[in-house]
Amino acid sequence: MLGVWRLQLLREISRRGSIKAAAEAMSISPSAVSQQLAILEREAGVELLERSGRRVRLTDAAQLLVRHADTITGAIAAAEADLASMQQLVIGTLRVAAFPTAARAILPDVMTALSRQHPALRVTLRDLEAAESLTALQMDEIDLAIVDEYDEPARIPDGGLEFCEFMRDPLYLALPPEESSMAGAAVRPSLDPGAAVRPSTAGAAVRPSLDPGAAVRLSDFRDAFWIMDTEDSHLGQVTLRACRSSGFEPHVRSNCKDFSVIIALVEAGLGVGMLPGLAIHDRPVRASIHPTDPPLARRIASVIRPERHSHPMIVSALAELERFGAAYAPPNLLG
Amino acid sequence: MLGVWRLQLLREISRRGSIKAAAEAMSISPSAVSQQLAILEREAGVELLERSGRRVRLTDAAQLLVRHADTITGAIAAAEADLASMQQLVIGTLRVAAFPTAARAILPDVMTALSRQHPALRVTLRDLEAAESLTALQMDEIDLAIVDEYDEPARIPDGGLEFCEFMRDPLYLALPPEESSMAGAAVRPSLDPGAAVRPSTAGAAVRPSLDPGAAVRLSDFRDAFWIMDTEDSHLGQVTLRACRSSGFEPHVRSNCKDFSVIIALVEAGLGVGMLPGLAIHDRPVRASIHPTDPPLARRIASVIRPERHSHPMIVSALAELERFGAAYAPPNLLG
DNA sequence: TTTGGTGAGGAAGCTGAACTTGATTTGCGT
DNA sequence: ACGCAAATCAAGTTCAGCTTCCTCACCAAA
Numbered sequence: 001m002l003g004v005w006r007l008q009l010l011r012e013i014s015r016r017g018s019i020k021a022a023a024e025a026m027s028i029s030p031s032a033v034s035q036q037l038a039i040l041e042r043e044a045g046v047e048l049l050e051r052s053g054r055r056v057r058l059t060d061a062a063q064l065l066v067r068h069a070d071t072i073t074g075a076i077a078a079a080e081a082d083l084a085s086m087q088q089l090v091i092g093t094l095r096v097a098a099f100p101t102a103a104r105a106i107l108p109d110v111m112t113a114l115s116r117q118h119p120a121l122r123v124t125l126r127d128l129e130a131a132e133s134l135t136a137l138q139m140d141e142i143d144l145a146i147v148d149e150y151d152e153p154a155r156i157p158d159g160g161l162e163f164c165e166f167m168r169d170p171l172y173l174a175l176p177p178e179e180s181s182m183a184g185a186a187v188r189p190s191l192d193p194g195a196a197v198r199p200s201t202a203g204a205a206v207r208p209s210l211d212p213g214a215a216v217r218l219s220d221f222r223d224a225f226w227i228m229d230t231e232d233s234h235l236g237q238v239t240l241r242a243c244r245s246s247g248f249e250p251h252v253r254s255n256c257k258d259f260s261v262i263i264a265l266v267e268a269g270l271g272v273g274m275l276p277g278l279a280i281h282d283r284p285v286r287a288s289i290h291p292t293d294p295p296l297a298r299r300i301a302s303v304i305r306p307e308r309h310s311h312p313m314i315v316s317a318l319a320e321l322e323r324f325g326a327a328y329a330p331p332n333l334l335g
Numbered sequence: 336m337l338g339v340w341r342l343q344l345l346r347e348i349s350r351r352g353s354i355k356a357a358a359e360a361m362s363i364s365p366s367a368v369s370q371q372l373a374i375l376e377r378e379a380g381v382e383l384l385e386r387s388g389r390r391v392r393l394t395d396a397a398q399l400l401v402r403h404a405d406t407i408t409g410a411i412a413a414a415e416a417d418l419a420s421m422q423q424l425v426i427g428t429l430r431v432a433a434f435p436t437a438a439r440a441i442l443p444d445v446m447t448a449l450s451r452q453h454p455a456l457r458v459t460l461r462d463l464e465a466a467e468s469l470t471a472l473q474m475d476e477i478d479l480a481i482v483d484e485y486d487e488p489a490r491i492p493d494g495g496l497e498f499c500e501f502m503r504d505p506l507y508l509a510l511p512p513e514e515s516s517m518a519g520a521a522v523r524p525s526l527d528p529g530a531a532v533r534p535s536t537a538g539a540a541v542r543p544s545l546d547p548g549a550a551v552r553l554s555d556f557r558d559a560f561w562i563m564d565t566e567d568s569h570l571g572q573v574t575l576r577a578c579r580s581s582g583f584e585p586h587v588r589s590n591c592k593d594f595s596v597i598i599a600l601v602e603a604g605l606g607v608g609m610l611p612g613l614a615i616h617d618r619p620v621r622a623s624i625h626p627t628d629p630p631l632a633r634r635i636a637s638v639i640r641p642e643r644h645s646h647p648m649i650v651s652a653l654a655e656l657e658r659f660g661a662a663y664a665p666p667n668l669l670g
Numbered sequence: 671t672t673t674g675g676t677g678a679g680g681a682a683g684c685t686g687a688a689c690t691t692g693a694t695t696t697g698c699g700t
Numbered sequence: 701a702c703g704c705a706a707a708t709c710a711a712g713t714t715c716a717g718c719t720t721c722c723t724c725a726c727c728a729a730a
Contacts, residue, residue: 002415004339005688020706032689034708039688044418054697054706061421068414075410079403080337083379086396340717355677367718369679374717389677389726 004076006040007069009033010048014058014066015139025139074307081311090118090312097126097133098146101259102300105278106146110320118316137161137303144317145303148276150234162306164318167325169276171238171296173216174262175288176269215293222248225271227262230255235298239274242296263287281328300325339411341375342404344368345383349393349401350474360474409642416646425453425647432461432468433481436594437635440613441481445655453651472496472638479652480638483611485569497641499653502660504611506573506631508551509597509622511604550628557583560606562597565590570633574609577631598622616663635660 012022013033023030041048048062058066084091094114098107103125111123128136130147137145138161148169226243228250229236236255243250253271256262259279266273266287276298280289302321308314347357348368358365376383383397393401419426429449433442438460446458463471465482472480473496483504561578563585564571571590578585588606591597594614601608601622611633615624637656643649 002411002418004411007414018706019708028688029690030707031691031709035688038708045424046418046422049707051696051707056707061418064417064421065414068410068417072407072410072414075403075407076337076339079342079400079407082399082403083337083381083396086399087381089380353677354679363717364719365677366679366720370717373679384678386678386725391678 002043002065003036003040004072006036006043007065008073009036010040010058010062011066011069011073013037013049013056014063017055019056077305077307081308081314085310085312085315088312089120090316091120092313093122093124094144094313094317095124095126095142096144096146096317097128097136097142099129099133099148100127101276101278102146102148103127105281106300106321106324110317110324113320113323114316121313121316123317134161134303137305140305143304143308144314146321147301147303148234149299149301150238160306161303162309163301163303165299165301166318166321167300167328168297169278169300169328170291171235171274171276171298172280172289173218173221173292174266174273174275174280174285175216175290176266176272177286177288214290215295216290217293218243218246219248221272222246222250224251225253226250227265227271227273228252228255229259229262229274230257233257235274235276238296238298242274242292277328337378337400338371338375339407341371341378342400343408344371345375345393345397346401346404346408348372348384348391349398352390354391412640412642416643416649420645420647420650423647424455425651426455427648428457428459429479429648429652430459430461430477431479431481431652432463432471432477434464434468434483435462436611436613437481437483438462440616441635441656441659445652445659448655448658449651452655456648456651458652469496469638472640475640478639478643479649481656482636482638483569484634484636485573495641496638497644498636498638500634500636501653501656502635502663503632504613504635504663505626506570506633507610507612507615507624508553508556508627509601509608509610509615509620509624510551511601511607512621512623549625550630551625552628553578553581554583556607557581557585559586560588561585562600562606562608563587563590564594564597564609565592568592570609570611573631573633577609577627612663 009022009026012025013019016022016025019033019037020030023033026033037049044061044065046061047059048065049056050059096107096111107125111125114121114123126133126136126142128145130145130149133142133145133147136142149165222243226239228239231237231240240250254265256265259275262273262275263280263285265271267285274296275289278300302318304314304318344357344361347360348354351357351360354368354372355365358368361368372384379396379400381396382394383400384391385394431442431446442460446460449456449458461468461471461477463480465480465484468477468480468482471477484500557578561574563574566572566575575585589600591600594610597608597610598615598620600606602620609631610624613635637653639649639653
């Protein structure tokens with residue numbers, strides 16, 4: 001009979017593209033993998049690996065076997081999950097990946113809650129961007145991914161992964177604090193269209209008197225300097241789109257990947273910027289934070305492999321995330 | 336991870352009901368099974384076997400695991416089948432079971448044809464009654480079962496086995512040959528209702544002149560002696576039912592399991608009897624063979640495990656059976 | 671109750687499958 | 701040409717899993 005272990009090695013070669021990489025992933029030597037594959041070829045009676053230079057390619061037969069290996073491995077995983085869910089034992093190691101903001105704002109809370117409820121559970125955390133964590137999930141390097149999604153309809157065909165949105169994170173416009181010396185110079189909402197001037201020629205425009213936490217319209221800041229996320233980031237693109245659909249092209253002063261840098265720049269009065277709520281969650285900021293009108297938000301979802309759906313480790317973690325999402329209140333808008 | 340080999344041992348225990356039996360089935364020692372089960376219990380973290388006296392019972396968790404083991408084993412078998420079908424290699428050992436008549440009339444032909452086409456294929460044959468071969472199939476002791484079915488609507492819920500009817504076998508009424516000295520005494524169709532007398536008082540009634548191979552009505556033989564299959568057999572019951580629905584209770588002279596005995600008795604002029612076509616296939620009989628009006632037939636089907644459906648060994652065998660079924664002509668009715 | 675038979679399970683030892691290490695081959699880039 | 705990187709070969713080594721032999725528990729018959 002075909003050896004399951006050998007099939008899994010083949011599967012890993014297919015995933016990672018080389019014997020060496022597969023060997024590292026399974027933490028054995030490349031030689032062992034090579035030998036096992038030779039045995040598998042004897043078992044199957046077919047060539048499985050084609051040497052092409054110093055690399056190997058999978059034959060058609062091998063790819064067929066990989067598909068079967070996937071279902072076999074899935075069936076075994078399902079058995080383990082069922083078993084674990086039967087004994088309701090939350091035990092083992094839960095490997096989580098989250099995008100940086102979530103890793104900072106959500107996970108500490110969730111991880112301590114999980115550890116408190118299930119002392120036998122170990123939780124490890126990596127911070128990965130959404131796309132990275134999805135591939136990591138498919139590579140079975142993590143058990144749970146926390147990803148953010150900005151585009152409403154989007155749901156990439158992610159190879160049978162299971163998404164579950166557990167909270168929405170509103171996007172806010174951050175304005176320089178009242179006391180900022182440069183508030184007037186940098187942020188000049190054109191309350192009076194006729195008074196609008198180009199930022200380069202910015203004078204001492206009057207900052208509008210806003211109630212803390214009051215919603216603002218982006219178009220009021222058509223002439224302000226904008227501190228943006230990088231353009232290739234989702235938030236950057238969403239911000240850009242929002243400005244354009246409000247009828248203007250923002251004057252971008254700087255593109256910063258790190259939200260704390262954006263906050264610092266805004267607090268220094270150098271411009272306005274969009275920030276997701278989580279970026280200022282539980283963190284006092286001097287900048288003035290305002291919801292937008294119409295409101296903008298990103299969706300935050302958990303992603304798991306479907307065969308682990310009923311695993312108690314996963315169930316507990318998802319429940320904890322749901323709890324966090326339900327309790328998640330907009331940040332203190334009075335800052 | 337759960338060991339597949341251990342899961343299969345558990346599965347076998349579930350099938351056969353005891354560790355000893357499972358050990359024999361897997362051809363290892365009972366001790367080895369016991370040890371592997373202990374390891375599996377550690378892996379699963381649950382009690383799997385409950386000692387009840389000197390026997391073991393499976394716990395709920397174990398039954399759950401057995402179900403998963405079934406799907407896992409099925410997935411592996413499917414992989415092997417796909418692999419074999421990809422390389423179109425008919426090789427290995429095909430273990431066939433057939434009911435005795437089929438084993439005699441069908442299998443020699445089919446086995447020689449298969450061996451001729453696929454020299455690397457070994458075919459083994461056991462003769463088992465239909466019910467026995469179905470359980471053997473589920474026990475994975477055979478790969479292919481040939482079964483007969485008499486009841487039209489019947490199809491027992493046979494645990495996901497795959498049936499395929501490949502031929503019908505007509506049932507014939509066998510009458511003593513013309514030259515039989517006892518023909519008149521034993522077989523007295525009541526052409527004239529008034530002439531009917533009880534067999535025990537049978538005199539020298541006149542045997543009707545029948546064209547060889549002409550269809551006959553059972554009711555014409557309401558007063559004849561009947562040579563029947565055993566009453567617990569399907570054929571016996573079907574015969575009995577057919578007589579009753581023709582409006583009479585047959586006078587049973589003897590119940591014989593072996594068709595050749597029935598033939599001999601009929602040829603000796605001791606009575607009439609129902610015979611399936613296969614029983615006289617390619618075998619000269621002196622008895623006079625007649626289809627019935629209305630016609631009766633049994634259905635003959637191949638049965639396999641569904642995951643082997645595409646295995647070339649199976650495919651070839653089924654094709655060969657289909658060929659036999661298509662070529663199967665009614666036996667020589669002029670005998 | 672004793673006694674013999676049967677099935678589960680533990681201990682010790684053996685075998686072979688699968689791993690590691692180190693040498694060898696082969697292809698590729700500089 | 702040279703060196704590096706990846707796969708593979710040939711050893712030696714480790715350990716999972718088997719067998720054999722044994723004990724224990726249960727049941728049935730004497």
